Amino acid sequence: MHAVPLPDTSAIDPPASAPVRDLRRVPIHPDHWYPLAWSSEVKRGKALGVHFAGEPIVLVRTESGAIFALEDRCAHRQVPLHAGVVEGESLRCGYHGWTYDGTGRCVDVPYLGRERLPNGVRAYPCREAHGLIFVFPGAAALAGERPLPDLPSVADTAYKTRRFGREVKCHYSFMHENLMDMNHQFLHRRQMGQMRARSLGRRRGEDWVEVDYTFSRLEGKQPVGEALVFGASKNSADQNDKDVMTVRTGYPYQTLKIRSGDGTLVMDLWIVYVPLDAAQRTNRTFGLLSIRKPGIPFALDLAWPLLVWFTERIFKEDRWIVEREQEAHDRQGADWNQEVFPVINELRDLLRHCGGRTVIPIREVSGAA
Amino acid sequence: MHAVPLPDTSAIDPPASAPVRDLRRVPIHPDHWYPLAWSSEVKRGKALGVHFAGEPIVLVRTESGAIFALEDRCAHRQVPLHAGVVEGESLRCGYHGWTYDGTGRCVDVPYLGRERLPNGVRAYPCREAHGLIFVFPGAAALAGERPLPDLPSVADTAYKTRRFGREVKCHYSFMHENLMDMNHQFLHRRQMGQMRARSLGRRRGEDWVEVDYTFSRLEGKQPVGEALVFGASKNSADQNDKDVMTVRTGYPYQTLKIRSGDGTLVMDLWIVYVPLDAAQRTNRTFGLLSIRKPGIPFALDLAWPLLVWFTERIFKEDRWIVEREQEAHDRQGADWNQEVFPVINELRDLLRHCGGRTVIPIREVSGAA
Amino acid sequence: MHAVPLPDTSAIDPPASAPVRDLRRVPIHPDHWYPLAWSSEVKRGKALGVHFAGEPIVLVRTESGAIFALEDRCAHRQVPLHAGVVEGESLRCGYHGWTYDGTGRCVDVPYLGRERLPNGVRAYPCREAHGLIFVFPGAAALAGERPLPDLPSVADTAYKTRRFGREVKCHYSFMHENLMDMNHQFLHRRQMGQMRARSLGRRRGEDWVEVDYTFSRLEGKQPVGEALVFGASKNSADQNDKDVMTVRTGYPYQTLKIRSGDGTLVMDLWIVYVPLDAAQRTNRTFGLLSIRKPGIPFALDLAWPLLVWFTERIFKEDRWIVEREQEAHDRQGADWNQEVFPVINELRDLLRHCGGRTVIPIREVSGAA
The missing domain is CATH 3.90.380.10 (Naphthalene 1,2-dioxygenase Alpha Subunit; Chain A, domain 1)
Structure with a gap:
């Protein structure tokens, strides 16, 4: 990381070639840890619906106190999972009862045999620190190497x-x-x-x-x-x-x-x-x-x-x-x-x-x- | 009408050829009788504005108690006829007083000779049953052969x-x-x-x-x-x-x-x-x-x-x-x-x-x- | 200006050639004087934000009582100038303090030398009469020859x-x-x-x-x-x-x-x-x-x-x-x-x-x- 002290009077010349992107249309880069809620907002055994850049995400604190984050839509009928019920370490959709674990896998459909369970939903890397719940909305493979902010x-x-x-x-x-x-x-x-x-x-x-x-x-x-x-x-x-x-x-x-x-x-x-x-x-x-x-x-x-x-x-x-x-x-x-x-x-x-x-x-x- | 008992486990295969239409973008078929209001909502000598799939429709109960349904817009200036006045068996627009009978024909423009009356508005087949006012929004010619629901x-x-x-x-x-x-x-x-x-x-x-x-x-x-x-x-x-x-x-x-x-x-x-x-x-x-x-x-x-x-x-x-x-x-x-x-x-x-x-x-x- | 008395019964034939423009999509002609506020709405030493056909305009009454009208956006960050402060005969933006005179010229940026002042904003011809503040939103060169309404x-x-x-x-x-x-x-x-x-x-x-x-x-x-x-x-x-x-x-x-x-x-x-x-x-x-x-x-x-x-x-x-x-x-x-x-x-x-x-x-x- 190079730190270049710059005089306060120099202007930045735009690159001669490409037109400058409209900054207000540049999306934030998803490959970072972003807080999506205060820790206190997600009670034990409860779920909270939040958003990151239009993506609905449900934050869950299980009965044991663990935290996980999933896409906030049931794979079945797309309704928000945050309106569901936390059962043990899983989240059950409030409509027809489809149930997901912390990795997003569908682990129960009450009216379907276990051998026929459908695909689940996306899970996001999720960590709690400094009284905040952080989610990594980008490429999950990068989450491990990117640090949480140091405060x-x-x-x-x-x-x-x-x-x-x-x-x-x-x-x-x-x-x-x-x-x-x-x-x-x-x-x-x-x-x-x-x-x-x-x-x-x-x-x-x-x-x-x-x-x-x-x-x-x-x-x-x-x-x-x-x-x-x-x-x-x-x-x-x-x-x-x-x-x-x-x-x-x-x-x-x-x-x-x-x-x-x-x-x-x-x-x-x-x-x-x-x-x-x-x-x-x-x-x-x-x-x-x-x-x-x-x-x-x-x-x-x-x-x-x-x-x-x-x-x-x-x-x-x-x-x-x-x-x-x-x-x-x-x-x-x-x-x-x-x-x-x-x-x-x-x-x-x-x-x-x-x-x-x-x-x-x-x-x-x-x-x- | 054939009734085929089907086992509960068979799946429906989508047709191999055509892509399946998005069901949420399929309009309801207009060639049926649809209730647009409760009978009690349309008082004698009054008009009520309702909608069917974006079409504004006015329901009128005349002074004799008869019911009719017209396009809810005056042919003159497009304002809603339901803001008008029921006069006898007709409906007079509240703006400049153009008047329509139950068939949608324009029967009076106060400042125009009777010989120069303009075109009227669309009328819909309309029937009252079971405490509901039914309208047939589709092809009027089919209204007679389609039954009202039997309750x-x-x-x-x-x-x-x-x-x-x-x-x-x-x-x-x-x-x-x-x-x-x-x-x-x-x-x-x-x-x-x-x-x-x-x-x-x-x-x-x-x-x-x-x-x-x-x-x-x-x-x-x-x-x-x-x-x-x-x-x-x-x-x-x-x-x-x-x-x-x-x-x-x-x-x-x-x-x-x-x-x-x-x-x-x-x-x-x-x-x-x-x-x-x-x-x-x-x-x-x-x-x-x-x-x-x-x-x-x-x-x-x-x-x-x-x-x-x-x-x-x-x-x-x-x-x-x-x-x-x-x-x-x-x-x-x-x-x-x-x-x-x-x-x-x-x-x-x-x-x-x-x-x-x-x-x-x-x-x-x-x-x- | 020719005045042609016309019988009340003649109809106007649309021109045979061109299709008639949809009147509701014809913009009002900007080369006229339009009142944008009552005089009493613009107090001495205050600014008022108004609009003409989507253009934000700020009306200013200076400390001496003079009236002027500018584009209602700071040249710097586009925020509304009407949220700024009238200082003498000028208007200072409430964000970083850029200041404009009645002609729209930028006359001060507190953290920049006077020799480097940036471009200002558009000014509109502006007059007060009959208790109204009139603005000429069109071609300013025509403002002088177009009369204010006579009342x-x-x-x-x-x-x-x-x-x-x-x-x-x-x-x-x-x-x-x-x-x-x-x-x-x-x-x-x-x-x-x-x-x-x-x-x-x-x-x-x-x-x-x-x-x-x-x-x-x-x-x-x-x-x-x-x-x-x-x-x-x-x-x-x-x-x-x-x-x-x-x-x-x-x-x-x-x-x-x-x-x-x-x-x-x-x-x-x-x-x-x-x-x-x-x-x-x-x-x-x-x-x-x-x-x-x-x-x-x-x-x-x-x-x-x-x-x-x-x-x-x-x-x-x-x-x-x-x-x-x-x-x-x-x-x-x-x-x-x-x-x-x-x-x-x-x-x-x-x-x-x-x-x-x-x-x-x-x-x-x-x-x-």
Whole structure:
């Protein structure tokens, strides 16, 4: 993996030959581990129906507590298996009672002899970690060699972690660009006051790109919620300036880390945007936000509700704007963006490069009313 | 009409040559009598707008009480005639007052001389029977030779009849298959306990197929509601076993009859699924469920609310599952069913054979979200 | 401009050669001034997002009170500018802060040098008059030579003016035809009693058509609301007969004027139907209804709430029926109208002739359910 430090002013020239793919029609690459639910959403002896890029998938926690993932359709009549019944280590369809084990094999049809059992359904590699249920929707043979994401801050008792996320009606690429372009602080002016981000330069590898920022306040006071998330500044803008934020897309995940002047990791966000529908114009966001606990015991716990409120407000503003971006793309039928920020052009190039090889066939969407 | 008793284990081989039509895109055959409303829905001097397979139809009960059915659009500006005014034996459009008689002829345009009256609208053969208003949407010339359904139990005072039905968002074929495949008792496990159906064999004619079942209880007690509908079993499973249920599709209608050990018809259901939209992915179900009155006077009347509740619950479960089948077909764009039950394959063959000759052009439906 | 008085009985022969364009797919001609908002909707220092035929447009009232209109999308990321912030005489995008002046030029990108500013967005000619904000969506070079509509009654203190309107889900042509064909009084029978319109003949010019009517009452009494709008009749139907109503489409606007027997203009309506979506199957109606004040001071003010109620009821009925017309056209996919009233055929010819040169590509709409 080579890391090339790049000056912040260079532009990326599109390849002279081939026309650039419309990024919003690049499917996410399926050969990675994607969280499809929080662990707490799949109770023992229950099934949960979820989606990955239009594929219906059922997550099952058996009576012994094991987890498996199958295509969420009965081989018989195509009805969703998540409406069925967990029996021991198997899942029985709720319509005519066809039953599948964790490998997707059909192990019982009540009105048919065992020797005549029909074919089953597809099973997906499935693992549980960090309070998330991960599924590998691509080529199952690759699942073993691809690592689950490593999240040391989540397990570290020096940090407190907030789990958050919800559905956002946009292509995952808008989410990556939103977080990586810190010039969008203007969007959060009501929450954060007038902040100015300054890019310190970017680095790029085969499947990742990252950028460092410092921030200075243009006007107003630092809100309390922000102090909790980003660390309290002392009195001067100079102090504030010493914190460094690094935003990184390590395909297909994204992280945002803030280190204080002495190198301490004070905030550590890991986030991923999982496409739900076949057109990949909707995603479910799963985020783990770890905040380093301050010296005073319980201070962070007391401040937690404020932090939740603050991050919810920020997330709501981000969600609103990226959904407007998606709407514009739907209406315009192509990517009209006029991007001038080099790191974002680098990121777009990366997402095209690492994405799936096909093109999402987006049907025409009617004009605004 | 030849009736061939068939063993329950034979499979139907698809014809070697032609590819099998997608049953979910076979339109219902229009050359039959279809109920489009309950009699009570069309009051004297009023009009009601209904649909058959995407065709808007207005049902009119004139001031003398006669019933007629027209295309539900004014020849002038295409607005629905059901928003108009019944005047005597005619229907006047509510916009500019064009007026039609029961044959669809335009008999008045208030601002035009009688000698210049324009063409009218299409009229449909229309008859009232069994508390239903039947329309013949196909070739009117055939209406006279096609009989209305014969429903002796509805008129017989030895039976009490419940009228029920509502819109279901699926192709009519899913409804036929649902009722005929009694292995789906597992769907109703919460209402009926664990029942096992046993097929006694099937028979087939030119435009009908039927199958006999007996039932045995695997576990649990017989619910009271079920006892009312299917007849109370004494103490043993053997007794229960002697009742025979016959499910028959006599195109385009369906019946379910239960006869007790001594041959008495204890339950008699007649049901039909009328396509509403052009894609025929929505139907309105009209059902007449006749229950033989027990020896004790009024016993059935007292138990009626319970029976209503029980059948509503069953119907709700059936509706839910067939709508999931339709959703799967919409998403998959084809029939992926892997049917193993011979009578259902026979039924599917019949519905293809008796259905309309065209193919429903189903537009693509986007992936699930 | 030639005005040809035409007898009311002549029909318009379609041109022998070319097939007639489907009027419902003729776009409104963009080279006219269209109101896109009421003045009161755009507060000082605020922006409002509106639409013209699918084009998103932002109306801005600067801090000095000036009005301008831009494409409602940031050149950067295509998000709506109406969610931004008015700063002085400019509009700053709410996402990354790109800023535009009233000509659409980009005058600031906070994180970019002034020498590297990117291209801006389209600006539209924009004027304010009669309490409306007018935009010229077509070729800007023509805006200067095309007049704003002249509305003398609105400025005349002898009249009191009601402003009204809302969204209606139909092509603008249905609105023109609805108002011009006074035989549709039957639609308002509950509000107006049984009135009969009598056409006195029509006139036509290059870009206008008009028709005169008198009215007689068939039965019932004159409602109070109607007396306010159309003028009170004395006792006899003869008196009523002397009022003359003139309905005129002067492309793209429409007027309805009622003059009493002595030539006094007692009612003066100006109305326009602005397409909102690209398919032009939705319009926003802006109407200015001026009523001549009676001799008694404040009498009209006292009666005003009744007049509002009356006109709202009439408008609601009209809206309901034209939306049914649009639905029928969507379902039928073509214009099946069988128009027999000469002035309406003249009007349709005019709307085709004056409309845009392209054809609205209407996607197929599914059958009714």
